[in-house]
Amino acid sequence: MRKNLLIIGMAAILILVAGCDREETDEFTLAHFFPAGHPAEEVLVQGWAEALEEASDGRIEITSYPGETLLEAGDTYSGVVSGAADIGLSAFFYTRGRFPVLEAFELPGIVYNSSEMASKVAWEGIKELELQEVQDTELMFVLATGPGDLFTTEPVENLDDLQGMKIRAAGLSADTLPLLGATPEAMPQPDAYEALQRGMVDGNLAPVEVLKGWRHAEVTDYLTRTPFLYNAVFFVTMNQDKWDSLPPELQEIFLEVNERFFEEVAAGLWDVQNEEALEWAVEETGQEIITLTAEETEKWIEKVQPIQDNFVEEMNELGFDGEEILQTVKRLAEQYQ
Numbered sequence: 475m476r477k478n479l480l481i482i483g484m485a486a487i488l489i490l491v492a493g494c495d496r497e498e499t500d501e502f503t504l505a506h507f508f509p510a511g512h513p514a515e516e517v518l519v520q521g522w523a524e525a526l527e528e529a530s531d532g533r534i535e536i537t538s539y540p541g542e543t544l545l546e547a548g549d550t551y552s553g554v555v556s557g558a559a560d561i562g563l564s565a566f567f568y569t570r571g572r573f574p575v576l577e578a579f580e581l582p583g584i585v586y587n588s589s590e591m592a593s594k595v596a597w598e599g600i601k602e603l604e605l606q607e608v609q610d611t612e613l614m615f616v617l618a619t620g621p622g623d624l625f626t627t628e629p630v631e632n633l634d635d636l637q638g639m640k641i642r643a644a645g646l647s648a649d650t651l652p653l654l655g656a657t658p659e660a661m662p663q664p665d666a667y668e669a670l671q672r673g674m675v676d677g678n679l680a681p682v683e684v685l686k687g688w689r690h691a692e693v694t695d696y697l698t699r700t701p702f703l704y705n706a707v708f709f710v711t712m713n714q715d716k717w718d719s720l721p722p723e724l725q726e727i728f729l730e731v732n733e734r735f736f737e738e739v740a741a742g743l744w745d746v747q748n749e750e751a752l753e754w755a756v757e758e759t760g761q762e763i764i765t766l767t768a769e770e771t772e773k774w775i776e777k778v779q780p781i782q783d784n785f786v787e788e789m790n791e792l793g794f795d796g797e798e799i800l801q802t803v804k805r806l807a808e809q810y811q
Contacts, residue, residue: 501535501536504536506540507541513746514563525734550562550563550564554711555610561614564708565707565709574788578785578802581781585701587701588745589621589743590741591807592619596617599806611714612713615732617707617736617740618705618708620705620745622681623680623703625690626694628696639676641657641679642658642669644663667688667692667693685752702774703774
């Protein structure tokens with residue numbers, strides 16, 4: 475019996491020592507609103523999680539909660555601040571007014587030819603401007619959709635066609651569309667399909683990827699190219715206390731992986747989606763593409779100029795240099811054009 479007790483005791487000591495030598499795994503919850511099969515989940519979230527797990531030898535483990543199963547789109551940032559989720563992915567425009575300076579990267583009248591370009595403008599601009607409005611979390615990186623187009627049930631070839639149309643909108647689009655004669659209907663992307671299907675709205679202003687990713691090509695017939703009307707910026711951010719609790723070596727891994735993953739995957743993610751979605755929409759549903767004439771494009775851009783003017787005034791009232799912020803965005807847009 476004494477021999478058996480000795481063996482059991484030695485085994486217990488070995489297990490204890492092994493446990494002490496093994497480095498602990500840091501687990502993170504990640505909340506976002508995209509559906510489980512969307513590239514934002516399968517490519518962005520899972521790809522980033524795998525890159526972090528590999529770089530940390532398994533010490534970083536992220537569990538994703540897609541489809542608003544943990545936090546709704548508009549509550550994601552505040553949910554990360556409060557600790558309801560360790561990490562959140564959502565769009566800044568879902569909490570309109572919470573990020574006033576960041577709206578500079580979504581102003582109409584600035585042409586974004588690609589998501590890669592728009593993402594680099596936003597990420598570099600946020601760093602350059604050192605925005606205090608995102609200092610209550612640890613921003614991992616941002617990414618943007620780039621150009622957004624009008625997807626409608628009736629053709630829109632000019633401003634006259636757009637008059638009185640009800641268009642699903644979010645963020646600054648709610649201010650932009652009335653200047654063009656349309657009626658904005660504010661709603662998150664997950665609600666747009668049913669609204670289009672039931673005739674509650676006549677169209678949607680969004681990146682091309684929604685034609686396939688959200689299957690909007692099934693409920694619209696026409697795509698009008700409007701790369702000067704829309705750009706949406708998404709954030710991936712971490713609870714500040716969670717970040718501060720991490721050992722320096724894990725923080726370094728996050729920072730290194732974040733920059734690499736941004737360049738290799740995140741920045742151009744919507745470009746890949748947009749290309750695939752457009753091909754699918756045209757071939758599978760017969761989506762018709764409409765390109766505005768140069769003269770018509772100038773008319774639209776002139777109509778939305780007051781949004782930029784109002785932005786500068788609002789920034790000045792808040793104590794910022796509105797013109798400097800706007801010119802920073804325009805300079806970076808021209809640089810990456």
